[in-house]
Amino acid sequence: MKRTLIYTLLLGASLSLSSCGKDFLNITQIDRLTGNNYWTNKGDVDQYMGGIYSTFREATMTNIFFPASGDLRCAPISRTSATSGPGRDYISLLRQNNLNMLFARQADFSYFGFPQITKWNEFYKMVQNSNIVIYQLENKDMPFLSEAQKNAYKAEAIFMRSLAYFFMVRLYGDIPYYTTVNTDPLPRTNMLTVLKNISADLDASYKELPWTYDDPSVVAVKAMRGSAIALNMHINMWIAGFTNEDKAPYYEKVAAQGKELMEENEGAYALLELSRTREIFKGRTKEGLFEIVQNFNYGESFHLSASYSDYVLHAPNKVTEKSYIYYESKFMEKMYPPSEQDLRKTFWFDEDIYATNGDFQCLKFANVFMEEGEDNNPDDNQMIFRYSDPILLRAEALAELNRDDDARTVVNVIRKRAEATDITDSGEDLKDAIWWERVRELLGEGNFYYDLVRTKKVLNSEYTTATMSVAAFNSGGWTWPIDKAALINNPFMKLNNYWN
Template structure:
């Protein structure tokens, strides 16, 4: 289950990529009720439903750990767009200048300068071993499920196969968007060295993998504790849509195919009526997690004793007193989005209730800026430096609706694109948009920037649409040469070459990042 409780870690043995070994045995509390693991690959394991649940839960914890080991969402999906500035007068102001270093694409300094890296440890983003641990655990689980676990019904087996494949493909999804081409494999107990494979090929294989059990997955769950945090059919559709739209940007000769499938998948998702856009007055429910709007998230709550490193959530950068205590330290936010950018995507004269619901002092151009969108679930007692209790949102219903709108606009099916676009705008009490052609495409991009503000989507949208190449769309454009040489990627830690003679690191960064 993709939700997290305190765990007592012990060792279990597993084969991992290139004879890597992963160590983690745990027991869970509260609604998970998972028994301790003894051996991931042993003959006495994979005997019953509890064993399978334990592996799925461990994969989810490893993914959560990647988000929790640095400020992952902001560093990877927001700051590199160049729209964020630090507030020098805030508490620990110089440390927060990292947002501007990321905004100039100077990742080598971002990871080497101790002023901020000793706090945020951005170098951990370059380390992909945890993703491969997830992949190998999923590969073994798929193998064991296909082999047959007598205690499981046919329906349960198919659903668990879908969950395992989702976990595997989600790991590839994050790796491709961070590193570009990656090593791809799906066989259990893999030990042979492999070269990196084209990211388009990897995503096409993942899409086929996800489709093989998509229809075996439920749309939702009767247990509210599983809503959004357990992989569902909606989760798989959202992942397929995102992979297709990424490939459309890098495999232009087949873009129409990717757009068509994205549009069709989005139509299936909407017609399922399994999800809904909550009113903005209920946004705190969405931010906390397990809402009707969540397609997939990494849920956590202090009610289960979860520990989230204070610097991990993006809210840490953009909120201040009274949403962060104590008052004496948090008069200002650590960082803010530039007023020029805010006025571009949220013009002051345009009606849009997201402006009031999600922001305070949104055009301040100082640390008075406050991202209320991530501040609502605040702690109400004590004076500790705690962030609001929000989930790590991965896929949200509005994201999928707008991907469908974008795909339809690219197919020149403007009427249907407008219908999808205006579903999201209606929730914001923003006027229906009526443009067509390139203006519509550009408007949808900006609508995604508005709706998914601060959710770690902006930079990846700039990359896949190639808008990163022009200052019209970003304060931190790349030249075409930089883009083609991989300037949009992250460096890959040199440990990836261990035991793999075929491994080549991202040369843009090994050549100095220029």
Template structure:
């Protein structure tokens, strides 16, 4: 990210190096003033450099492994590797993921193994996320103490931005690990146990609600669009957190749906103003990043000398020539989605521009299947076997619109829900929803699968709606017993136990095979 290039060495040392994990270690820090020669947080530039480094820390964490692929449709068994491709030994890990055999995925990903480049074992280590959280806690504390030459509005905006990053990081961790250690103190010295994830999300929702109006709808500099916390991104985060809790807190589900609708209505009021659903023909702008459709994303470009991990984004495995070079190596894609799954999403007899613009041989059960949906970050020609950019689309407008539709349907407000889901379908020149296309709630779920395929939402949608328990919705569903014991989570590295007698790991994985 261009803004991250302005980071100063002191901040990177602070956030990236001096926050080791293990409760007494990562929660008991040397005072900031001792680390910076007592001259830090003296200007707006110091705050900018610090907050940029926190974004960078989170990006580095998700850029180090195939976490997006590992938490998407592949984990429910909808993708497979192309057995005729020379890279089949490494890419067949998608089928192991599809069986939810995470222990084989992790233990079989050691040095020298076929899929070691994906670095799945790093997903079990939450250290980088807590480094970002600790950075936010310290920054909020220093802003409240006062930073010279910051106006009151600037102070509020920076506190809101740090609050957004902290809440987003907890949200990300909850979906990966379930219950997490939760704290907001700048220098937490006492060990803490893991806290119930619903309570963590409640705290984050309240925190974000307090600060959301201090964020701008958008930025004057288009280079910052989607890359920095905005009011739209915060509203989308609040919608996601409410919908997550609705799936696990049955007694309060309607209240969460109401909050989601409220946030969605406010966000949709900006459709065509601060944010827009772009015509589908302009999709390359969306996947490239920083478009009017982006609510929040992580972006890096080789043009800025950023470190690009070509295995980290989802789409690279689902492309071949002419979208990947050299041609001789990529006559087929490396992975594909099952034809039966694609027919469920996109029936053959129904028109939908997404079928034409995002896919090649959409129903093929072989390497002819490709997803040009993700081709925008691939070199257009030559012999480069890598990406020019890494764009992780976290929240975009159509995602929020469909969450809004889902919450309305759950509240029985079907006409309004249909209006929202049809906004997305109209952009795709697809026929509007009618009852002949199935129950509305199921249709909205499938519309999210269609619209957001490969963007890291499908597994979590299956989990929070409990559809992961049904063969109808997942190729390899979980049993109720597996679900209740946490088979939907990711294992946690045993390093988290270090110096924290109150810490526990995820029972399902520790009682299956040790990590």
């Protein structure tokens, strides 16, 4: 398949998100996207771009993607009486990183969609359709767009393509890498090469994106300059985590990007008071950099298994009397020391923060709207990048560069919002404190496992009791299996041997 694929890919699901203001995620049927009938006005470009966002939502919010890949894997969690049956054994298997057994028992867990995580099809639809947008912008006469608009659409497509590649690298490691509409079979490209390339793409294009939008309904759910900077910071922290080269240039880049994001955003982004937690996680605030939108009022609900909140709420916020999981006491007390003041304990938890009997709840995601007897998750957006995330990446990079004073200043921006005591550590203790601050601040937002992996802390029982062995890690035990369908019509393809 080559360029004949240009007009036959994607836009498979029809998803109308009219609550997003100007219908920027509305999808037109594929037979209306072809030939001379398409790419004739700005609305066509908006519709095609909307399909890429829709595909990202399809890849991640129709199954257990974020809890399984980011929150529960290798986490120091325990099951409660509400999940004592064999149908919830996947929680233990994720904790143990026993993905082979998880898939061997797939019939027991079919509701949760684990096989979808092994299939990269939707992510490659994002890549291919982003490439199509870029190709059309560069090759088709579009007099209805100004040069600035063309550049902004191209930057948006580059962001979505880079996001897809970043997610795939974190899942699978090495991956096939495409930057044109050509889709001939390719072998897997070294993950560090992919990461360096997409970082360079973002470097060249991110300033074409606005810091924010005048239309509040698309803030944070449509790519902004802050979205691209946050993604690029994550990419470079992953390069630093895995490269055998000098890590300092990557930390320097993250530190500079974080400074730009915090000091040059023209008032687009801010940390809101924690008393506004419901607003923050409902989404589209100044604290959001990139989110996946849902709204019950418009029938835009994620799959029930897709949200972390499903595991950490109970009545009256869920129909169950007990939460499904709790965190081990040592971990919780390290994350939130009982004797220390921290407003996050007040607004994100209740009096049962340290409970191990199923009474534990995490109330970050608590915009609950359901009738008696219904079993719904909160009506919150899925956070991909929240402003506090790159702030803490900046602090981490500064600490790695031994710029301790600067690192403390940055991490304490987060601490001050929570009215917590300033971090005063230095050296390795400072690096450790910043890592725990990321855990504390970003719990349940799909970062925990990935932070364990990129920092190699998944090997150390000080950070999780569900550790991975060095041998397993070095053999690719940190990745996900790749579905065997990837071998079809691709003689160059190899799967992740650790899971075979």
